[in-house]
Amino acid sequence: EADIYQTPRYLVIGTGKKITLECSQTMGHDKMYWYQQDPGMELHLIHYSYGVNSTEKGDLSSESTVSRIRTEHFPLTLESARPSHTSQYLCASSDAGLYEQYFGPGTRLTVT
Amino acid sequence: GDSVTQMEGPVTLSEEAFLTINCTYTATGYPSLFWYVQYPGEGLQLLLKATKADDKGSNKGFEATYRKETTSFHLEKGSVQVSDSAVYFCALAQGGQNFVFGPGTRLSVLP
Numbered sequence: 448e449a450d451i452y453q454t455p456r457y458l459v460i461g462t463g464k465k466i467t468l469e470c471s472q473t474m475g476h477d478k479m480y481w482y483q484q485d486p487g488m489e490l491h492l493i494h495y496s497y498g499v500n501s502t503e504k505g506d507l508s509s510e511s512t513v514s515r516i517r518t519e520h521f522p523l524t525l526e527s528a529r530p531s532h533t534s535q536y537l538c539a540s541s542d543a544g545l546y547e548q549y550f551g552p553g554t555r556l557t558v559t
Numbered sequence: 560g561d562s563v564t565q566m567e568g569p570v571t572l573s574e575e576a577f578l579t580i581n582c583t584y585t586a587t588g589y590p591s592l593f594w595y596v597q598y599p600g601e602g603l604q605l606l607l608k609a610t611k612a613d614d615k616g617s618n619k620g621f622e623a624t625y626r627k628e629t630t631s632f633h634l635e636k637g638s639v640q641v642s643d644s645a646v647y648f649c650a651l652a653q654g655g656q657n658f659v660f661g662p663g664t665r666l667s668v669l670p
Contacts, residue, residue, distance in 0.1 A: 453602075480657070487662075488597075488646050488662065488663035488665065489660075489662045489663060490648070490660045490663075492657060492658075495657060505657075537602050537603070539602075539603075543655075546591050546593075546608075546610075546652040546653075546658075547593070547605055547608065548603075548605075548658055549605070550602035550603040550604070551602050552600075552601055552602045553600075553601070553602045
């Protein structure tokens with residue numbers, strides 16, 4: 448059973464605030480990902496990591512940043528939240544030798 | 560680049576109806592193919608997968624066959640239930656590259 452966690456599940460925050468979305472996995476996976484999911488359901492890859500100290504930007508330009516100091520932890524930070532950041536954010540991980548991605552439950556962010 | 564196309568939704572069916580959700584792909588190599596399901600308020604879950612041509616993936620009554628000649632991976636279920644209401648994503652991955660997801664198809668099953 449895949450174990451990947453995201454906190455908080457829901458967040459409502461005002462414009463200009465700094466926020467960090469947490470993602471942790473207990474499977475020892477090397478690869479981790481952040482997706483932004485718009486209301487139309489489509490998934491957009493915004494960041495990924497191949498392992499500790501590795502971070503890459505995804506297909507969709509994002510004002511967020513990520514870090515990977517520990518294998519199990521891949522937080523996403525928005526320095527100054529804006530209403531355009533309102534979305535569902537999904538974290539995922541995969542083993543380097545396998546293709547399946549395992550997803551967390553998501554964080555629904557609303558910026559007012 | 561690689562891409563995945565799915566039939567547009569929403570798809571609305573009555574309970575016990577037959578389900579088909581079409582998925583076709585474009586890829587330069589020999590990708591692995593996946594179907595993921597997302598229930599309301601949750602993340603995506605792997606439903607089934609196939610790693611080579613003619614492989615059939617199956618799980619929870621759902622099936623999909625990897626058809627290289629038609630570059631397709633259509634999802635089928637013989638008798639849907641209300642609990643199958645969700646969004647379904649077709650996806651491909653190859654060569655250690657990142658996943659390519661389709662746009663998703665929303666399924667609603669009415670009692």
